[in-house]
Amino acid sequence: MVTGAGQINDPDINEIVSQLPLVHQNxxxxxxxxxxxxxxxxxxxxxxxxxxxDRVVWHGLLQGRYKIPRHNFILWLAILEKLSTLDKHWISRGDNGCVLCDGQYVESHDHLFFNCLYTRRCLQIVQRQVRFHWPLSGWQQCIKWASKRWRYEHLINAASRALLAALVYYIWIERNNRKFTATSSAAEYVARRVIEEVWLRILSDKFIPSLQTRTLYRIWKIAWPIGL
Ligand SMILES: [Zn+2]
Structure with a gap:
């Protein structure tokens, strides 16, 4: 950008410069x-x-060293409320009851994450085993809350993001199993798979001895290597 004119020969530029106030006289x-x-x-x-x-507020939820791409893909669809839930009339064609609980509630993103009795139980079992706070509010409000709460690249936050993605993924898998294969699993089984997968992802990451890692290992009940 031009702030003044020394040896400029372009007549158009000179005309513009001539209109400018002289701010640096010395x-x-x-x-x-x-x-x-x-x-x-x-x-x-x-x-x-x-x-x-501008980035969307939830951009950071899909980032982090423990992310698992197939989980994040389903979480991304869930955040956008693009999963094929039965509250969309062109999908349900009439029968829109949640297949995870007693069918009295319409299946929607708000219901599945985590107002459904079954998915709430999955969440509670996970919370009993690892520290994972989740506000029980509307789905979009919760996404905003998590985006802000876990925005810093701390290992605990990275693990929380991975845990949310795993929960959403396995709940959606369970929903599809019930709907399309008539098979079902207990909430305990789903919660165990969620925890195991994130646990293994943390373990497979490069080990860096630090206070953050020590805190993370304590929360996730991972043994600290002997001698460190
Ligand atoms: Zn339900």
Whole structure:
């Protein structure tokens, strides 16, 4: 961007410069690139011309070192309320009762996560085994809450994000099993699979001896390596 004119020969630029107030009377004119980096590049030019779009508030929920892609895909659909729940009349064609509880409640994202008796029980069993706070409110309010609560890249937060994704994934798998294969599992089984999968994901990550790791291992009941 031009802040003054020294040896500029372009008549259009000179006309513009002539209209500008003289703000630096005792210093020479300079040309500077008004980007935070101060350096011209194609990237910085693109950012100046087209500022980055606002990220959605839940963007961070799908990030983190313990993320499991297939879980995150289902969580992403759930956040967008794009799972094929039966509250959508073009999917249910009349029978829209939740297959996880007694069928008296309409299956919706709000109901499945976690107002359903069955999924609430899954959540409670998980909470008895690992520290996982979840506000029992509307699904979208909870997503906003979690996005803010777990926004920092702390190992505990990364594990909480992975746990939420695993819960949503296995609940959706159980729902599909009941609906399409007429098989069912107890809430204890679903909760155990959720915990096992995140537990294994944490264990398979590179071990870094730190206070964060020690806290995480204590919460997840993972034995601390002998000698460290
Ligand atoms: Zn239900």
């Amino acid at each position: 210093s020479p004119d300079t040309i500077m690139w008004r980007h935070p980096s101060g350096q011209f590049s194609v990237k910085s030019a693109t950012e100046l011309i087209q500022p980055p779009k």
